[in-house]
Amino acid sequence: MSPDSRTRWFPVLGLVLGVGLLAACSGGDDDTIRIGAALPLSGKHANVGGFFRDGYQLAVEEANAAGGVEIDGVRRPIELRVYDDKSDASISPSLLERLIAVDGAVALLSGYSTPLVQAQVIVPMRRGIPFMNAGGASKSIFREGNQWVFGALSPVESLASTTLEWLMWEQGQDRLPRPLRVAMVWQNTDHGREYRTGVHDVIEGRTDRFELVLDESFEHLSSDHTSLIVKVRSVEADVFLSDAHEPDFLLQHRAYVEQGLGHIAVSYGARGPERSVREGLGEAVSHLVSAQWWTRALPYERSRHFVERYEAQFGGPVTEYYPAVAYEAARALIVAIGNAGSTEAEAIRNALTNLELDDSLLPGGRLYFPEESRLQIENRCVIVQNQPEGGVRIVFPPEAAEGPAYLGS
Amino acid sequence: MVDLLSVLASGILVGTVYAYMAYGLGLIYGVLRVVNLAHGAFLTLGVYVTWWLNTTFGMDPLVSILITVPLGFALGATVERTLVFRLRDSPPVTTLLLLFGVWLIVRNALYLIFGGADRSLLTSYSLESLAVGPLTLSIPRLIVSAFSLLGFVVLALMLKRTWSGLALRAVAQDREAAALSGVPVNRVWAVAFGIGSALAMSAGSLMSLFYSVTPEFGARFLLKSFCVVVLGGLTNIGGILVAGIGLGIAEDLTAFYIHTGYRDVVSFLVLTAALVMRRADSD
Numbered sequence: 001m002s003p004d005s006r007t008r009w010f011p012v013l014g015l016v017l018g019v020g021l022l023a024a025c026s027g028g029d030d031d032t033i034r035i036g037a038a039l040p041l042s043g044k045h046a047n048v049g050g051f052f053r054d055g056y057q058l059a060v061e062e063a064n065a066a067g068g069v070e071i072d073g074v075r076r077p078i079e080l081r082v083y084d085d086k087s088d089a090s091i092s093p094s095l096l097e098r099l100i101a102v103d104g105a106v107a108l109l110s111g112y113s114t115p116l117v118q119a120q121v122i123v124p125m126r127r128g129i130p131f132m133n134a135g136g137a138s139k140s141i142f143r144e145g146n147q148w149v150f151g152a153l154s155p156v157e158s159l160a161s162t163t164l165e166w167l168m169w170e171q172g173q174d175r176l177p178r179p180l181r182v183a184m185v186w187q188n189t190d191h192g193r194e195y196r197t198g199v200h201d202v203i204e205g206r207t208d209r210f211e212l213v214l215d216e217s218f219e220h221l222s223s224d225h226t227s228l229i230v231k232v233r234s235v236e237a238d239v240f241l242s243d244a245h246e247p248d249f250l251l252q253h254r255a256y257v258e259q260g261l262g263h264i265a266v267s268y269g270a271r272g273p274e275r276s277v278r279e280g281l282g283e284a285v286s287h288l289v290s291a292q293w294w295t296r297a298l299p300y301e302r303s304r305h306f307v308e309r310y311e312a313q314f315g316g317p318v319t320e321y322y323p324a325v326a327y328e329a330a331r332a333l334i335v336a337i338g339n340a341g342s343t344e345a346e347a348i349r350n351a352l353t354n355l356e357l358d359d360s361l362l363p364g365g366r367l368y369f370p371e372e373s374r375l376q377i378e379n380r381c382v383i384v385q386n387q388p389e390g391g392v393r394i395v396f397p398p399e400a401a402e403g404p405a406y407l408g409s
Numbered sequence: 410m411v412d413l414l415s416v417l418a419s420g421i422l423v424g425t426v427y428a429y430m431a432y433g434l435g436l437i438y439g440v441l442r443v444v445n446l447a448h449g450a451f452l453t454l455g456v457y458v459t460w461w462l463n464t465t466f467g468m469d470p471l472v473s474i475l476i477t478v479p480l481g482f483a484l485g486a487t488v489e490r491t492l493v494f495r496l497r498d499s500p501p502v503t504t505l506l507l508l509f510g511v512w513l514i515v516r517n518a519l520y521l522i523f524g525g526a527d528r529s530l531l532t533s534y535s536l537e538s539l540a541v542g543p544l545t546l547s548i549p550r551l552i553v554s555a556f557s558l559l560g561f562v563v564l565a566l567m568l569k570r571t572w573s574g575l576a577l578r579a580v581a582q583d584r585e586a587a588a589l590s591g592v593p594v595n596r597v598w599a600v601a602f603g604i605g606s607a608l609a610m611s612a613g614s615l616m617s618l619f620y621s622v623t624p625e626f627g628a629r630f631l632l633k634s635f636c637v638v639v640l641g642g643l644t645n646i647g648g649i650l651v652a653g654i655g656l657g658i659a660e661d662l663t664a665f666y667i668h669t670g671y672r673d674v675v676s677f678l679v680l681t682a683a684l685v686m687r688r689a690d691s692d
Contacts, residue, residue, distance in 0.1 A: 044525035044625060087525060188670055218669040221629050226419035227664040227672070234412050246527045247621040254619055258538040258547040259415075280529025280621070284536050
């Protein structure tokens with residue numbers, strides 16, 4: 001054999017070795033039930049992606065510590081496989097394909113942020129694989145006829161509707177005037193539009209309760225909010241509601257403080273309790289009211305258990321909702337696999353559709369996926385208020401409230 | 410009336426910020442005829458260096474300018490000497506792509522080092538404001554405006570009254586004639602790139618007083634800088650200041666009297682109109 005003919009076989013040999021290596025890497029223990037996620041562990045959502053990974057991991061570790069999941073009479077361990085999508089919506093779907101095709105994932109957990117999850121859901125819908133979404137609240141993720149995408153995060157509209165429910169409750173306590181003059185501004189994104197819808201759904205037909213005196217959008221990453229805040233001042237509202245992502249929130253509230261505005265209540269949707277917010281605005285965020293998908297003070301056994309476990313493992317205090325919702329979503333998926341008693345996609349999907357966790361850590365204490373809302377949970381949120389000394393206090397719903405809200409003048 | 414005055418004052422303050430971040434871009438284009446797509450990288454480096462100095466050593470952002478200005482000059486001159494200079498006879502698109510690459514490298518390096526979280530600076534005067542009659546003016550924005558005007562004066566004096574300024578203007582007007590007159594063109598290019606980058610980094614330092622610090626910071630403001638430079642005249646520092654203020658006022662008036670959502674549309678409409686009119690003039 002000449003040297004030339006020998007080297008001709010090198011590519012073939014390389015291919016065989018490569019395929020073998022890939023098979024060896026992807027195979028692992030046959031007993032293991034694999035679930036996967038493509039998370040933004042680097043890039044612009046890296047900090048939140050880390051929370052999601054920790055929440056998912058905690059749920060998987062708990063399930064394995066309890067002996068795994070029983071399939072056909074045999075208890076099998078769960079393995080969580082996570083890839084970094086670098087906060088890039090063009091990469092995320094291909095990583096999910098890999099999790100299904102190469103790693104043999106039987107179900108998927110979502111990444112974080114509405115645009116990334118919107119890109120991801122195409123894969124489970126096409127492949128027919130259960131997908132548990134804890135990272136995108138927009139209703140646009142859950143399409144007509146959806147059978148595979150389950151939402152553990154209540155819609156963005158719930159942020160608005162719960163905030164208004166709280167205001168009505170305060171009116172019922174004679175602590176707020178009727179009608180209440182509301183100034184609302186919202187970011188011109190899916191998130192902001194859905195927040196606006198939530199406000200309108202509650203306000204319409206309740207003219208004795210509310211008067212909407214400003215309803216205006218603003219662009220994401222606007223270079224200045226002063227003129228908008230001057231407009232808010234000019235309408236002389238009682239309450240100021242805004243829906244903004246963090247960079248816009250920081251700039252908008254800075255302008256609010258600089259212009260010396262004051263309302264009975266001020267809320268920026270879900271913004272407020274984050275540590276980064278307190279670092280950027282200090283005491284200026286005291287008394288801000290926010291609607292949350294979870295908060296550590298919720299008086300549920302499961303919530304307390306999560307806080308203890310999470311802080312023991314990752315340090316604390318846990319001030320964000322992300323790891324809690326991620327933990328709960330992964331827990332629901334694992335329970336559903338156990339209920340299905342099978343790793344078949346349809347069996348898991350049916351188990352998820354029928355799932356009802358009555359010991360949930362989410363507000364309301366119940367996790368379920370109603371078909372009428374295209375398999376997205378529709379729980380009320382919890383309203384918290386930032387405290388001057390740091391931390392937050394639950395002010396609504398009444399059964400979970402830690403005390404009355406401070407209402408400014 | 411108070412609302413109108415508030416909006417006008419806000420427009421002027423925002424406009425001077427726009428001008429400050431655009432001076433360097435205009436200077437580099439004027440002297441090198443290079444569209445510096447790495448301008449966003451220098452703006453971003455400015456905010457990160459300032460944020461890091463503040464969180465690590467407690468240094469005030471205003472003091473950190475003493476570091477970001479020389480650092481920006483050194484980095485800019487190095488980029489020009491090691492990269493841009495080698496492509497000086499290449500088609501403009503080559504330099505454009507090269508500088509875009511520099512920006513991408515800086516942005517991704519910042520993601521790797523600091524992650525993607527929004528970060529903020531909080532100083533004792535971050536949320537302070539000054540009452541002037543019926544108006545309430547933000548102290549941090551007043552500070553940045555003062556620096557912007559100071560930067561304009563220093564730059565104008567340097568260009569008019571110093572030998573370096575004369576050399577910069579000579580190279581900007583006619584590179585070959587300047588070289589024949591004994592002006593060290595290569596050195597002038599490095600100095601121009603260095604000054605432009607130092608201005609960008611110092612603008613970033615000051616903007617950290619009210620904007621979030623993220624690796625995408627430069628992307629947020631680069632297009633606005635282009636608008637201001639094109640409006641003001643590509644090589645005219647005074648024009649850039651006027652254009653920045655004009656754009657700031659136009660944006661704020663639009664946001665207040667028409668709709669806040671149209672605020673950013675204004676700059677691009679004005680940019681398009683300016684380009685079309687320039688084209689018509691040159692025809």
